Amino acid sequence: MKVLKFYATWCGPCKALSTTIEKYYKGDVPIEDIDIDANLDMARKYNIRSVPVVVLVDENGNELRRKSGAMMIDGFEEFLKG
Numbered sequence: 001m002k003v004l005k006f007y008a009t010w011c012g013p014c015k016a017l018s019t020t021i022e023k024y025y026k027g028d029v030p031i032e033d034i035d036i037d038a039n040l041d042m043a044r045k046y047n048i049r050s051v052p053v054v055v056l057v058d059e060n061g062n063e064l065r066r067k068s069g070a071m072m073i074d075g076f077e078e079f080l081k082g
Contacts, residue, residue: 001064002030003080004055006048008037013070014052024073029056029080054079 005021007014021031036043036051046055046063055066056079067079 001056001058002032004032004034004046004057006034006036006043006051006053008051009035011051017052017070020073021076025076027080056080
């Protein structure tokens with residue numbers, strides 16, 4: 001499993017989410033940052049309509065669940081648990 005974190009450089013909530021994850025996340029699920037402006041194919045593949053969005057995928061890239069918007073670290077960890 002891994003998390004795909006869709007963001008845009010111009011997005012304030014995206015910056016807040018990135019800072020929260022970088023500062024406080026100590027788990028072992030890898031996180032892949034995907035800039036929607038630089039990677040339109042991935043944004044289309046996962047039907048990203050707004051940012052930030054985190055998508056938990058399995059080892060084959062199949063979506064397990066997603067959450068939109070900025071969140072605190074406890075919300076992010078709850079997202080990972082399901």
